[in-house]
Amino acid sequence: MKNNLNSFPLSDKFIHDFGVYQADIKRYDNEKIALCRDQAFEHFLKIGLPTRNLEDWKNTDLSEVYNESYNHFYHEFEKVEDIDKVFQCNVPHLNTIMLAMLNGRYVSKDEQLKVLPNGVIYGSFEAALQQYPDLVAKHYAKYADYTKNGFTAINTAMAQDGFFIYVPDGIEVKKPVQIVNVIHHEHNICIQTRNLIVLGKNAKLTLIHCDDSYNHQKSLSNTISEIVLGENASLDHYKMQNVNNDSTLINFAYFHMDANARLCSNGLSLNGGILKNNNYVKMNGEGSECNIYGLYLMDRKQHIDNLVYVEHLKPHCTSNELFKGIIDDSASAVFNGHVIVSKDAQKTNAFQSNKNILLTDKAKVNTKPFLEIYADDVKCSHGATVGQLDTEAMFYIRSRGISEHNAQMLLMYAFADEVIQKISIEALKHRLEDMVKKRLRGELSVCEQCVLHCSNPEKEYSFEIDLTKI
Amino acid sequence: MLLKIKNLHASINGKEILKGVNLEVNKGEVHAIMGPNGTGKSTLASVIAGREVFEVTKGEVLYKGKNLLDIPVEARACEGIFLGFQYPVEIPGVSMTNFMRTAVNEQRKYHGLDPIPSGEFLRLMEEKKKMVEITAKLTNRSVNEGFSGGEKKKNEIFQMAMLNPTLSVLDETDSGLDIDALRIVANGVNKLRSKENATIVITHYQRLLDYIVPDFVHVLFEGRIVKSGGKELALELESKGYEWIKDGIS
Structure with a gap:
């Protein structure tokens, strides 16, 4: 097989490992999912890893990451000595259902998948593949379009585990669910995590997703989350990023929203080497509302790239983006906000705002709030500022x-x-x-x-x- | 002597604004500086407070016998200098309470004191708010954000009361005030007057000086103090206008 577009040690390793381990990777797949993996892999061979030639990636240079030799693409379930000690959250008064991920694997003291009396299911994605194959297959790769970028393609092909949450119609999960995702390994590792969250009609969930790293090893994390909000469902989604300076986090969150659904997503990026967050929101029903917020505090040579892509497909939807960043030293930040208001999406409200403070001459920001409007009765605005502290x-x-x-x-x-x-x-x-x-x-x-x-x-x-x- | 300004020259972007100001202020005194627009009144206030955009090219400013021009803005404040801004700055996201607490405590730290106990701080806030007739809760309000013109000026005097300065320079504190707000602001300043402190009131109009009665009135014109006198000078200026000064010089 020839990767004719771009060949890097990382993509070569992906291709090699898929060849070697695909039987293991697919061991719990039903036919649909296995087929999906093959198709995604074929796409990866065609498109490769995204480079700066692509508009959405032009200000984020991943060549060092692509040339790094990462270990441990595929690994068996690891035993964790003392889960309670490793995963303990000490935020006072924060009472959550805690799910733990270690190096891309779901870890738990008891069963890998928990089913509550009210029908809520949460736990390991891999366990869900085994126990609820149809439910997973119904959503797998339905929202994460693997034809568009190599990270999504290779994740779709190779990812084995992640977290899975299913909230049935009409159920409100009262306690926030907290996912603590820890990278901690003796080698430079690359992990690919796959998350699926399904909220039924009128379901309600609060999700706190923390990315942390323990040691100072280099790591690459390629995480895809597919998040489905049924009619009138409501999701509060918090994402905390606080990883070491040698960590690269590539995140894709694909939100699919039905009528009158409500989404609030807040990404708080405190530390990390290279952070690339991609939020895709498809507003697929009338009257839905999404608020996408982000705060990033970057210094040294850190880099963050936030992409928010919102598609207004139906009328009477509101989207609101607010991203703010403080950039110090020779750090850099990118904001790409892209809102598409399709012809039928009349009475759309769409707002984009990105504000940056640069503390030094070497700090850098590239920002592009962008509206693409095909309907004629809409309220849209966009704006970006880059400045210093007010003298x-x-x-x-x-x-x-x-x-x-x-x-x-x-x-x-x-x-x-x-x-x-x-x-x-x-x-x-x-x-x-x-x-x-x-x-x-x-x-x-x-x-x-x-x-x-x-x-x-x-x-x-x-x-x-x-x-x-x- | 509290403040002694000798032959002060200051410029901004190469343009000379102050062209040899001389002024002496003693404790217990209130000085009014009057003069037409663009004559250097606000520049003088800024230079005393330490605004860095102004470059002092000549002369000296002694405060409590020390060279004031050598020390940074915040240290001047800690040494007892307060500037009441003509245009108070809005600072979204910084609450008045937090702002004042930080200021009070930094000044205390400068003098080797421990931070003010919470209860005491809140009592002080309430007391000083009453003095300038601020009824709104300040806890959740950002500094000057959404304040009306009158509220902003009252807020300046409130901060002055909180920080208890030795030398206050009030830059056009009367501008944009209606008569009620003017009375409240002036009452605040009068209550803070003591034998231990001094105030320089910069104003365009005589009106404010009906409420804050100065010991001395100076006329600043084209970067120099061209005339000084007692409070009657303000009245004379009011009736004769600044043309009278201009004619007197030329």
Whole structure:
């Protein structure tokens, strides 16, 4: 087989490993899914990994990642010595159903898939493949279009595990479900995770998805999430990214929304080497609403690329995007917002906003909020700003006796706060306020102080007096 | 002597605004600086407070006997200098409470004091709010955001009251105020007057000086103080206009 477009050690390894391990990879597949994998693989051979020649990837250089030799593409289930100790979240008052993923594998003390009396199912994607093949096959690769990009294609072909959540019609999951996704391995590893979340009619779910890394090994994570919101379903989706500087996270979230569904997605990117988040939202029924928010705080040589692609296919839908970033040192950020309002999607409301603060001359932002409108009765707006901290405000604050450093902190925190205030879980909001403050002060260590509690119990902070302590 | 300005020259973007200002202020005094637009009043206030866009090209400013021009903005504030802004800046996302608490505590830290206890801080806030007749809750309001013109100016005096400065420079605090707000602002300033502090009131009109009665009135014109006198000078200016000064010089 010849990859005629682009050949890199990484894509060669993918192709090689699929050849070697495909029987294992497909061991729980039904025919439909196995066929799907083959087709996806064929597409990968045609299109390869995305390079900067592609519009959506032109400002994110992954060549180093593509040339890196990662281990462990395929691995057996790993035994975890003490799950409770590894996965323990210490956000005060945050009471969640906790699901744990280690190196792309679902880990649990008891069964891999849990079925609650009300019909809610959650747990391992692989276990769902075995136990609910039809349910998985009904949705697998239906929303994640593998013909469009190589990461989605190779993930569709090769991914084995991830998390699976099914909420039947009319059920509200009261406790937030928290997924803690940890990368922790002695080698440089590449993981491919596949998540599927299905919300039935009138179903309701809050999902907190944390990406963390433990050690300082290089890693690449290619995660695809397919998320289906049935009629009038409601999903609050929080994504926390706090991984080491050698981690590359490639995330694709494909949201499919039926009539009157409501989605609120908030991505909080605190640390990571290269973060590429791609949110695809298909508004496929009348009256649905999505709010996609993002906050990113990048420094050193970190890079983040947020893509939000919203398709308004039916009338009376609202989409709202707000992404804010603070870029320090020689870090860089990219925002691509693309809203398509199709001919039939009259009475659409679509808003895009991306605001950036650059703290140094070397920090860089590429932003492109973009509207493509084919309907004639719509309300749409888009805007982007890139600037420095307001010098007038700096002088005002300093003139009251506040040091330059702390004046900067106040302004940066105020800038970030708009996105944090969108978090509707109080306990999580408080923790994020704290984490963002620490991050801005340069005190946030990836391994010690993240949403995930590792080894040292962290002191609790009083938020009211926090800023005065700096 | 609290403040001594000698032959001060200052410019912005190469354009000289202050062309040799001399001024002496003692504790317990209120000085009014008047003058037509564009004559350097606000520049003088900014230079005293330490705004970096202005370059001092000549002369000196001594505050409590020390060279003020050597120290950064925030240290000047901690040393007791307060600037009441002509155009208070809106800072979305920074609550008034947090802003004031941070300011009070940084100033305390500068003087080697521990942070103010929470209860005491809140009592202080309430007391000073009453003084300038602020009824709104400040806890959840961002600094100056959505404040009316009058509220912004009251907020300046509120901050002055919270920080208890030794030398206050109030830059056109009367501009944009209706008569009620003017009275409240002036009352606030008067209540804060003491033998231990001094105030420089910069104004365009005599009106404010009916409420804040100055000990000295100076006329700033084309970057220099061209005339000084007692409070009656303000009245004279009001009736004769600035043309009278211009004629006097030329």
